Amino acid sequence: MSVPVSLDFQFPRDCYISTRSKWERDALDYLNSTNWELHYWRSCHKIKKFSVLYDIPYHEKFVKDIDLWVYFASKLANVERFELRCGDGYEFPQYAFTNTSWRKLVLQLFTSLNPLANVNWSGMVSLSFRYIYWTEKVLSGCPNLECLKLYHFVDVHCLEISNAKLRKLIIDNSESDEYDLSLDILAPYIQNLKILGLCREICLRNVASLVNAVLDFDFDCFIEDKEPLPRKESTCLKELFHRVAHVEKLELGPWCIQVYSYSSLSKIQNIFAIEFIA
Known part of the structure; x- marks a missing residue:
């Protein structure tokens, strides 16, 4: 015992x-x-x-x-x-x-x-x-929290994380065929971020401390060579890349590569390394 x-x-x-x-x-x-x-x-x-x-x-x-x-x-x-x-x-x-x-x-x-x-x-x-579905009371009651993982969560549209010790955030909607995930993220202290699976809109408002980012998501938009990404999704994606332009390491999934050409990615400054997820 x-x-x-x-x-x-x-x-x-x-x-x-x-x-x-x-x-x-x-x-x-x-x-x-x-x-x-x-x-x-x-x-x-x-x-x-x-x-x-x-x-x-x-x-x-x-x-x-x-x-x-x-x-x-x-x-x-x-x-x-x-x-x-x-x-x-x-x-x-x-x-x-x-x-x-x-x-x-x-x-x-x-x-x-x-x-x-x-x-x-x-x-x-x-x-x-x-x-x-959870409320802000949960995070406020975890002053020493270092890692937060959210899998297929619903009815949360603004994720504000003020925990100073929280360094890792994972948002994973890959196990679901639903993509109605629209989320604003304010997390000034996180250093590692992963966004996986289907979603509709992801906006990063404040990720100033971010060092590593994995973007392997899909806006679930049908894309062909002659059909551009819808304006709203295109704007959101460009803004997302802009918000992570300061990271040291960026990993991209197939969909992000498809909709955002390598020539466009090369315009992002100060990225230490970009990796493509097979």
Whole structure:
């Protein structure tokens, strides 16, 4: 119990194709097994990682079990990294917004993070959100945050990051076929930026400290030799390149290369290196 451990629980994949009655039995077996293991490990001195993958349709009768996992990770055990992936509709409990032991948090909830009071995640250095809408209270409660990863997030149109220690920002919409992502980014302290996947519009308002940038996105516009990029997207793309003209290293994906010729790129001054992503 004095040795740091990692606990990983994953719902059996073959249960997804089971009949309803068998699926419910398997689900209960999985829940009971997981809960018993957590009861055993509750007094462990240090848990480096606690991960639960319960990526199945949401059921209200299982809420107490998911609550138990969150309570274990946030209040009962000394967990350093907590990862929770569950189905649509689960509401992250309010008590979990106060925790000083978490250093890394990975959440996939298909819902909103809505803290009613101030967030206190003072030990947090890395946040990873997938299919989540969140508020500014979350970032303001993470004064030591160094890395923020956002995967397929929706309903956020202005991302203002004032955390002085945050150095890395990843925005990844590559797992989705939806491109209705329009985002203004104000992040004066970040040094590393990645923008991946489909989107409609990305604007960088303030990235003065940026050193490395990876632009591997697609505005999802149909382009042929005789059909120029629509004016709005073209203007946005040119402005985006202008905003990263001071970086030391710039990596470009296929779409960016296609719509912005190398001759145009050569006009950008002070770029240390440009790499093309195959």
